[in-house]
Amino acid sequence: MWMRSDRVLVGGVILGAGLLFGTVGTSIAQDAGSAVAPAASQTAAPSADQRSARERGEAKIWGLDGEAKDPAAGVALLEQAVAEGDVSAMRTLGDILMWGGPVPADPQRGVTLLERAVKAGDGRARTILGKHLLGGWVIPRDAARGRELLEERVAADDPDAQTALSQFYLYGTGLPKDWTKARALAEAAAKAGKGEALWKFGEMLMWSERDPQAAQAALERAGELGEAGAWATLAEGAMYGFLGGRSTSRAKFAGYAAKARAAGNDRIEVLDAIRQMWGITLRASGPKTIERLTEAADAGNGEAAHYLVALLRDGNQLNIRKDRPAAQAALDKYKTLFTDGDYERYALSIEAARRRDPAGLAAMAERVQAEPGALSGDGAKQLYAANPNLAIYLIQQDLKKQGLYSGPLDGLAGKRTIRGMARVCRTLPGDLDCREKILSPSVVGAILTRE
Structure with a gap:
């Protein structure tokens, strides 16, 4: 890019x-860099004494269902559930411990728990462990077994495994880069209603400039499948001239930006600030760039807050000077967004x-x-x-x-x-x-x- x-x-x-x-x-x-909190329930949560130890543990770790966030207590409850033989608890706790976040990371213990869940037949644990073995981010890479675990889940039409394996082939992480396989797996996941792999494939295709029309079509389909980031990617490609020539491409920005905002994507405000900063179809202005980012951060936009702090810290050697005290002040002001x-x-x-x-x-x-x-x-x-x-x-x-x-x-x-x-x-x-x-x-x- x-x-x-x-x-x-x-x-x-x-x-x-x-x-x-x-x-x-x-x-x-x-x-894959963090464990994902379970979605908050849309129905009334059962009372604490009706929930399993695993359910109470998850609620405490992530602060869900009216529970005060208490990761240590949550882990204790998950360990209790593991001791009781709850396979889902093994997978949940194993996933959390691989990366840490709410609690300190412990990859060795994480692998042990995931292996137990895999042995018990848990499909999601297979996908999680397969990704770690193939990625080799926090444990030694075992590409052969990682691919085997993911392929088992792909054969079972698991869209999460299809998505993961697609991206390994797309980026050449642990496997030889193979865009044909990446696309086929992305299409399979899309048929199941999951558009993430299609988004990532379309993104790479767009930046490579191999086929702008095919990239645009893939990204639009991903956006229609609910991947808000795909609309932001299209907007970014449009503003940099990657969607069919500079003027033709930039004319598409407003439409994709509107879709990204409607989908609740935060990055679009950062892209608008970048346009202001460099004068892409707008008059270049450093002060207005800072103003745009500040307004977005004030509205709770975490991406804008992160970008603002980095921009104040580093400047841009054009219209924004380095201002490290201001960067620290912004970091403190928006601490809850980090x-x-x-x-x-x-x-x-x-x-x-x-x-x-x-x-x-x-x-x-x-x-x-x-x-x-x-x-x-x-x-x-x-x-x-x-x-x-x-x-x-x-x-x-x-x-x-x-x-x-x-x-x-x-x-x-x-x-x-x-x-x-x-x-x-x-x-x-x-x-x-x-x-x-x-x-x-x-x-x-x-x-x-x-x-």
């Missing part, structure tokens, strides 16, 4: 810090942005390494955007430990650093470009967060 963006100097190399920060090539890990982990990661990135001298890099590297989860989620991306030299410094430290770098720890991406990064990059999944895009956010983030 082309995007004008902040440009930063790293060891003599100019790079766009915003390039690929959008949805292009998004790994399936981002979709998860606890995201709040800490953004706060760390703001602090890191101020520390670019050698002593500061060393001190911040120590801080990052001492904080569990500092690079999880989009932490690596935010850290690289805020202080690319710190990200390179952290990579240099790791390369030294592996004997892949003998130069100074200076945070500069010189030839020896690039050579070491490329060697590590070639061992990572996901069909990364380890030559031309070795300093892109997607590659640097993958190197920073690798096990």
